[in-house]
Amino acid sequence: MKHYEVEILDAKTREKLCFLDKVEPQATIAEIKNLFTKTQGKSLKDEDVLQKLPVGTTATLYFRDLGAQISWVTVFLTEYAGPLFIYLLFYFRVPFIYGHKYDFTSSRHTVVHLACICHSFHYVKRLLETLFVHRFSHGTMPLRNIFKNCTYYWGFAAWMAYYINHPLYTPPTYGAQQIKLALAIFVICQLGNFSIHMALRDLRPAGSKTRKIPYPTKNPFTWLFLLVSCPNYTYEVGSWIGFAIMTQCLPVALFSLVGFTQMTIWAKGKHRSYLKEFRDYPPLRMPIIPFLL
Amino acid sequence: MASSEEDGTNGGASEAGDEKEPSGRRRRLGLAATAWLTFYNIAMTAGWLVLAIAMVRFYMEKGTHRGLYKSIQKTLKFFQTVALIEIVHCIIGIVPTSVLVTGVQVSSRIFMVWLITHSIKPIQNEESVVLFLVSWTVTEITRYSFYTFSLLDHLPYFVKWARYNFFIILYPVGVAGELLTIYAALPYVKKSGMFSIRLPNKYNVSFDYYYFLLITMASYIPLFPQLYFHMLRQRRKVLHGEVIVEKDD
Numbered sequence: 001m002k003h004y005e006v007e008i009l010d011a012k013t014r015e016k017l018c019f020l021d022k023v024e025p026q027a028t029i030a031e032i033k034n035l036f037t038k039t040q041g042k043s044l045k046d047e048d049v050l051q052k053l054p055v056g057t058t059a060t061l062y063f064r065d066l067g068a069q070i071s072w073v074t075v076f077l078t079e080y081a082g083p084l085f086i087y088l089l090f091y092f093r094v095p096f097i098y099g100h101k102y103d104f105t106s107s108r109h110t111v112v113h114l115a116c117i118c119h120s121f122h123y124v125k126r127l128l129e130t131l132f133v134h135r136f137s138h139g140t141m142p143l144r145n146i147f148k149n150c151t152y153y154w155g156f157a158a159w160m161a162y163y164i165n166h167p168l169y170t171p172p173t174y175g176a177q178q179i180k181l182a183l184a185i186f187v188i189c190q191l192g193n194f195s196i197h198m199a200l201r202d203l204r205p206a207g208s209k210t211r212k213i214p215y216p217t218k219n220p221f222t223w224l225f226l227l228v229s230c231p232n233y234t235y236e237v238g239s240w241i242g243f244a245i246m247t248q249c250l251p252v253a254l255f256s257l258v259g260f261t262q263m264t265i266w267a268k269g270k271h272r273s274y275l276k277e278f279r280d281y282p283p284l285r286m287p288i289i290p291f292l293l
Numbered sequence: 294m295a296s297s298e299e300d301g302t303n304g305g306a307s308e309a310g311d312e313k314e315p316s317g318r319r320r321r322l323g324l325a326a327t328a329w330l331t332f333y334n335i336a337m338t339a340g341w342l343v344l345a346i347a348m349v350r351f352y353m354e355k356g357t358h359r360g361l362y363k364s365i366q367k368t369l370k371f372f373q374t375v376a377l378i379e380i381v382h383c384i385i386g387i388v389p390t391s392v393l394v395t396g397v398q399v400s401s402r403i404f405m406v407w408l409i410t411h412s413i414k415p416i417q418n419e420e421s422v423v424l425f426l427v428s429w430t431v432t433e434i435t436r437y438s439f440y441t442f443s444l445l446d447h448l449p450y451f452v453k454w455a456r457y458n459f460f461i462i463l464y465p466v467g468v469a470g471e472l473l474t475i476y477a478a479l480p481y482v483k484k485s486g487m488f489s490i491r492l493p494n495k496y497n498v499s500f501d502y503y504y505f506l507l508i509t510m511a512s513y514i515p516l517f518p519q520l521y522f523h524m525l526r527q528r529r530k531v532l533h534g535e536v537i538v539e540k541d542d
Contacts, residue, residue: 168493250498 006032018062069140076130079149083157084123090161091116102167109171111179115164115247118186119157122239125194133197135204156255164247172248185242192235195221200232213278226282227290229271233263234288264288326387331444333378338437340372345430362410362417362426369426372433373406402429404509405471412487413478421477425470428463435459457528464524468517475510482506 004025008018020035027035043064091112095103107113163169172178199222203212216223224231240256267287274281286293322330347365352358376399382388383395405425410417439456442448482488488502 163492163497163499166492166497170493170495170497173495248495248497250496 008032066142068143070143070146071140072136072138073130075141075146075149076134077127078146079153080123080126080130082150082154084120084127086154086157087116087119087123087161090158090165093165093167097162098167105167107165107167107169109169111171111246112164112169114179114183115243118183118243118246119161122190122243125190129194129197133201135201135206135208156251156258159251160247160249160255163249163251170248172246178248179246182242182244182246186239186246187242189235189238189242192221192224193232193239195219196224196232196235199225211277213274213281224290225285227285228267229274229285229287230263230267233267234290237263237288264293322387327444330382330387331441334437334441334444337372337376338434338441340368340375341430341433341437344368344372345434348426348430358420358423359418362422365426366411370406370411373402373429376402405474408488409475409478413481415481416474416477419474419477421470421473423470425467425474428467428470431459432463432467453531457524457532460521460524464517464521468513472510472513475506479503479506 002025003021004023004027006020006023007016008020009015010017020032023032023035044061090097093102093105172182199217199219200214202217203214204210214225214229216225221235222231224234228234237256237260240252240259244252244256264287271285271287344365347368348361351361351364355361379388380392380396380399383390383392388395410422416422435452435455439448439452442452483503486502488500488505490498490500492499
């Protein structure tokens with residue numbers, strides 16, 4: 001069967017958009033349209049070697065403008081610095097948030113002060129990890145992400161902080177017991193999350209983009225790797241659940257839920273790419289929740 | 294936007310592939326899925342037709358729109374609420390539309406029906422209610438019959454034409470009806486404090502339905518043009534899109 005070579009040009013500019021070099025004579029226009037969009041699908045990596053690509057003797061490379069980009073580090077720093085600062089505005093009851101008689105007053109509930117420490121610690125930890133711990137695969141992301149991400153983080157931080165630091169805040173129903181338990185969960189999960197970040201960093205030498213299967217180390221917090229692919233996300237959800245129980249604040253619970261949903265999507269994606277890349281990937285592991293999800 | 298003119302096809306040909314013969318980009322739907330979707334779309338077409346006829350008959354008999362909503366509310370609530378199934382269709386993949394888009398559309402309809410007209414009785418006799426009811430009815434009859442015919446592989450051009458042209462008028466009319474209705478409801482919401490929670494409470498949260506409605510109304514400003522221009526682009530693609538073959542020289 002003789003194959004066709006099909007060249008697709010832009011109708012207005014006449015520029016060559018695509019060259020398909022092995023099209024079946026029976027192919028319909030719809031199928032050709034499909035091939036066209038598919039050839040523009042998968043992007044190559046910097047490290048890919050020309051010889052190893054699935055091309056014939058002539059390689060046609062398509063250049064795709066990704067649009068305005070911004071560095072991951074910049075995005076992370078901005079999206080994390082916001083909540084740190086914003087929460088403190090509410091904690092110190094800066095004017096025009098609550099009634100004027102409350103300006104610069106302090107809450108009489110211990111848990112409110114505790115919550116401020118935990119929240120601030122969490123974001124300071126994230127900022128330091130961004131600067132000194134994480135090794136990013138990609139340098140940049142689309143510019144519009146910074147607006148999307150900052151709206152999410154800053155918006156929720158303001159929403160939570162408003163209620164926790166409100167003069168009419170109601171402390172947890174089960175009092176000190178509830179607060180102590182929640183604090184324990186929070187601290188354990190923060191330590192866990194940090195341990196995973198360190199373990200992941202040690203997997204990858206500085207400046208490299210290699211990917212390896214993460215395994216448990218001597219640090220007991222990393223033993224969660226036996227059961228999940230992304231224990232960093234597991235611990236992160238745990239931290240926020242702890243914070244929600246500690247403050248007994250519905251917006252915090254909602255923030256945890258939304259974060260959990262997003263992290264589950266990411267964990268499933270990561271899990272899938274681990275499975276695809278490594279034949280010997282441990283079968284017991286689930287993406288984010290041991291045995292369940 | 295409650296006037297749901299998005300083009301998830303509810304089964305059958307996908308948006309750009311409508312005008313071609315079935316061998317085009319038709320997803321391979323199982324027999325059960327096709328049968329169910331055909332039944333669903335026929336049922337919904339019929340339901341909204343019944344609603345349309347009931348509305349016309351009421352107006353012909355009573356000569357006024359007062360009491361119209363009350364007389365058709367059960368049918369409206371039934372058929373509009375059942376449309377939630379369309380989200381499931383997207384989730385299980387028998388309809389090629391995004392879950393989010395369908396979710397937003399159906400949700401905005403559910404919002405109007407249950408959280409506005411059902412819950413705020415004083416505004417049920419506003420003219421603006423008739424405005425969006427008429428818009429929704431014509432839109433849904435067109436949309437569901439379009440899907441039905443697509444699934445049955447016999448799409449009359451006038452149905453496709455209607456689906457991609459009626460929205461030009463119906464969409465803004467429907468939006469106007471919805472916005473005016475929400476606006477009319479505002480004083481009653483403020484006075485009654487309905488659906489609202491105040492501080493202090495043990496979950497440390499508050500919600501003011503009045504401000505929520507104001508924000509909802511404001512959100513129409515960015516959302517409506519996006520959806521409207523999307524439909525205009527779809528229209529251009531479906532009704533006027535073409536592939537030119539050039540001869541070799």
